[in-house]
Amino acid sequence: MKAVGYKTAGPLSREDALLDLTLDTPKATGRDLLVRVDAVSVNPVDYKIRQNRPPEGDAPAILGWDAVGEVVETGPDTTLFKSGDLVWYAGAINRSGTNAEYHLVDERITGHAPKSVSKAAAASLPLTALTAYEMLFDRLHVTTPVPGAAKAVVIIGGSGGVGSIAIQLLRAKTDLTVIATASRPETAQWAQDLGAHHVIDHSKPLPEQIAALGLGQPGFVFSTTHTHQYIGQIAEFIAPQGRFGLIDDPESLDISPFKTKAISTHWELMFTRSLFETADITRQHDILNEVAALLDSGKIRSTATEVLGKIDAATLRKAHAILESNKAKGKLVLEGF
Numbered sequence: 001m002k003a004v005g006y007k008t009a010g011p012l013s014r015e016d017a018l019l020d021l022t023l024d025t026p027k028a029t030g031r032d033l034l035v036r037v038d039a040v041s042v043n044p045v046d047y048k049i050r051q052n053r054p055p056e057g058d059a060p061a062i063l064g065w066d067a068v069g070e071v072v073e074t075g076p077d078t079t080l081f082k083s084g085d086l087v088w089y090a091g092a093i094n095r096s097g098t099n100a101e102y103h104l105v106d107e108r109i110t111g112h113a114p115k116s117v118s119k120a121a122a123a124s125l126p127l128t129a130l131t132a133y134e135m136l137f138d139r140l141h142v143t144t145p146v147p148g149a150a151k152a153v154v155i156i157g158g159s160g161g162v163g164s165i166a167i168q169l170l171r172a173k174t175d176l177t178v179i180a181t182a183s184r185p186e187t188a189q190w191a192q193d194l195g196a197h198h199v200i201d202h203s204k205p206l207p208e209q210i211a212a213l214g215l216g217q218p219g220f221v222f223s224t225t226h227t228h229q230y231i232g233q234i235a236e237f238i239a240p241q242g243r244f245g246l247i248d249d250p251e252s253l254d255i256s257p258f259k260t261k262a263i264s265t266h267w268e269l270m271f272t273r274s275l276f277e278t279a280d281i282t283r284q285h286d287i288l289n290e291v292a293a294l295l296d297s298g299k300i301r302s303t304a305t306e307v308l309g310k311i312d313a314a315t316l317r318k319a320h321a322i323l324e325s326n327k328a329k330g331k332l333v334l335e336g337f
Helices: 044-052 119-123 126-139 161-173 185-193 206-212 231-237 256-261 283-296 313-324
Strands: 002-006 019-022 032-042 067-074 086-089 102-106 110-112 150-156 177-182 198-201 218-223 243-246 264-267 304-309 331-335
Touching (some): 067 119, 086 119, 110 283, 119 304, 119 331, 126 161, 150 161, 161 177, 161 185, 177 185, 198 206, 206 231, 218 231
Parallel strands (some): 150 177, 150 218, 177 198, 243 264
Antiparallel strands (some): 032 102, 086 110
């Protein structure tokens, strides 16, 4: 089967940073599904791992986690899917990735793909939707009010992949006021088009902009990027006993400014359930099915902004370069081999 991977970790400037490969097609065992991959999207985790994590042993590392495709074989212990089912998922960080014609995935972290959009459009959502959903509803518990706080949530980085779907999930499932941040006209418009009630500029002081909205102090803050730059500002504008969550990877993070307000802090990793095979691992199956239903009912929409081309080393190199620039809007998708 065709695949794209690397044999040496390092920067994108290396000629061998991403390689077109031919590998054996795997077999489904246990609760695994063998999926013929039709479309994938690219996430920051892809280039971070490519830069920093050497392959294990002599085998090349295959990146990619988001995928949409057809089940072609099921393991003997599967109960949720059958051959021919169209599925979508975000995979597991400790297993080979989706930048391959055929891919193995645990059925418990797999959902039935939406029916109302193209495979490429659907491929934009699994990882970001799981990340946003888990943060909002499993970590921050945004449907449980913070006493005395404004019924509002601030999303720092509202135009990125996770921010784009977080805005939509909040609008579809809550009555919270959504305040998103963006710093360029096109990204601000994107966040507004997705449903943000207010869009403020994160290149300027946030507390003054939030105060000017006249809503009071928000009960929730979800930071998707550059969290270390905003900790002091968040401590200033968030309500006492508010809930704060982040998903990025600052080298260090001093949350001591949160103590006086008793701010709870939640660090979300979408891969935790699959990595540790937690008792509630099937929660991701349920979340993906719910997100597919929201998409098919028109309550949310795909965050794909561009289909770059076929799944090969050259196109993936282009996608990695765009993501590394930190100027991506929405999600980049690749389709077919």
